[in-house]
Amino acid sequence: MKITYSKNTACQFCGSTESIRKHGKSKIGIQRFWCLSCNKTYQRNYVYKTYDSYMQAIIKNLLSKGLKSDGIAKALALPSGRVDKIIFSLDLNKK
Numbered sequence: 001m002k003i004t005y006s007k008n009t010a011c012q013f014c015g016s017t018e019s020i021r022k023h024g025k026s027k028i029g030i031q032r033f034w035c036l037s038c039n040k041t042y043q044r045n046y047v048y049k050t051y052d053s054y055m056q057a058i059i060k061n062l063l064s065k066g067l068k069s070d071g072i073a074k075a076l077a078l079p080s081g082r083v084d085k086i087i088f089s090l091d092l093n094k095k
């Protein structure tokens, strides 16, 4: 299977879409990419999903690891009110 990435994953530094490789994940589970063209790594944000649903996925993952909302807020450097809101929206999705 050929692995292709959409142009959304273009390198944030040089714009290359040809030389992007996956490069593990950050400690909060964000996919990292490595650009072979300019030899830099970066995290992919705002791709495929809206920012909120992207955060929902991350927060869901952290919740499943037993973190509480204040711990998640700290890990993601978000205001706890924002994290609470996203957790609340996760609860709504369950119904």
Ligand SMILES: [Zn+2]
Pocket (backbone or CB within 6 Å): 011, 012, 013, 014, 015, 016, 035, 036, 037, 038, 039, 040
């Ligand atoms: Zn690059």
